[in-house]
Amino acid sequence: MSFKTPLEEQCFEIARRALGTPVKIEHNRRIQIESALFPAVAAFKGPPAKEVDVIAADLIDQPKVTLLISCKEFSKRAEPAHVQEWAAVVRTMNEYSAGTVYLGLIVSPTGFTAGCEAWATSHNTALIPPLKGRNLVFSGEAVFRMLERALIALRRRALLKVDDLLAPPEFFDFVYSVVSDFEGHEEVAQEGRYLARPSGWISSFGEMYASLAGHVVEDLAAGTNGTTLWLSGGLGCRFAGARVEFGTGMQREAEPLRAPQCLKNIEGEPCTFDFVRSTVLGSRVTSAADFGDYLEFGLDERLNLSLHIAGFHLVSTESPIDQHRL
């Protein structure tokens, strides 16, 4: 298998992995319509044909639906002419098809100019990355993940129902809907504060709390780069300043233990690690807050345990304060 560009090779590998069906790549392939018995396509050189570089993959057999992917590797964004060209190829293939339905998709890691959308929607040609109405630049890695997500979703969708995708702009919109949410993900990923385990996915405060809420504190630990709260169900939450990891499958052994700095009450009176640990063990996580330089958990609605890089701070939240000092 030879590839003209790294983009082609990567798209091919993604298509093969995502679709699980035979995927072909052809260079200077002379594609020709399936049925040439129409006066409309008669010409001195024969029926319409065009040499293209294409990644072709059969999505389903009944009806036969084939996806034609065009990889555009430009230094600038792809222009309407590029969309028009591919749309014309796919449209002609469909118009004179002997049963096969062709869907067109264009991948251009540098993006598309705004004028491309109208041509893509009217010809039902999917674009990756999506045009979202404002200048958005996606990383190359994000574009490849978009392609993989779109192909996996398309494969599953085709097995369920495909005929409704064939009328413009349904296929364009379907792919758009599958990849447009990358925008929110990319924005969060730039910050990259929360990391879910064991998936390694970028996460959010909301997801962190949703996964930890209601679990019982089983242990506390301090490492060289932060502190960890161990909870029932094999869950952990490690605070390391700029990064918060949570979830299952976190390694305890990999964390070199040290004596953490421990404080109690609002005034921050020094106390021992054993005191903090014995006080919070068995408590249930009932709330959480992220203050940037520390992470705070409400426990049993009567304690606040703060995870700092250097140690822990435990405060009673019951009132009157004087009678509930730790």
Next chain:
Amino acid sequence: MATLRCFRCKEAPSHIRAGCRRVSERQYSQRFDTESRRVVRRLATPGDQHILVDENGGRVSVADLVEQLRHDPRRVLADDEIGLIVYVGDLRLYELRPTESGEFIASKVTQISRPRFPVRILRKQIGARVFSVTADAVFVVREKDVLKKVRAEKLKPGMMLASGEKVFR
């Protein structure tokens, strides 16, 4: 906050009266199967604001539905770091959208998307409706004799949607 996205819906031109909850299955089938032709843009509004009904007009809980369907691998189009998309096109589910006259327009829902990182939420008034919508939701606006896509964050008072509704704020 998780959001729900219903898109590529077929809009029924005829309105369903607000109090018309117990429309028979037959009526619904006729109404939606034969009259659903116009296409509406997708919505991206918080899940708790959606009115999702089955073909009999019974209210459907979006959260319960998603939890139920996400365990059916056949329906899950995507479930990854970006979010979850489940196919519901065969379940005859409809989203009800209130109109200025107090009636509802039913739009067939083909898939439900729950992105893990929804973008900013805005409050908009379009027609008589005041609702929350994600900033990247796409609306089709009529400008003279052309239609144009506009993100929610760029909607301006006075714009007219393709559906005939006016943007107030």
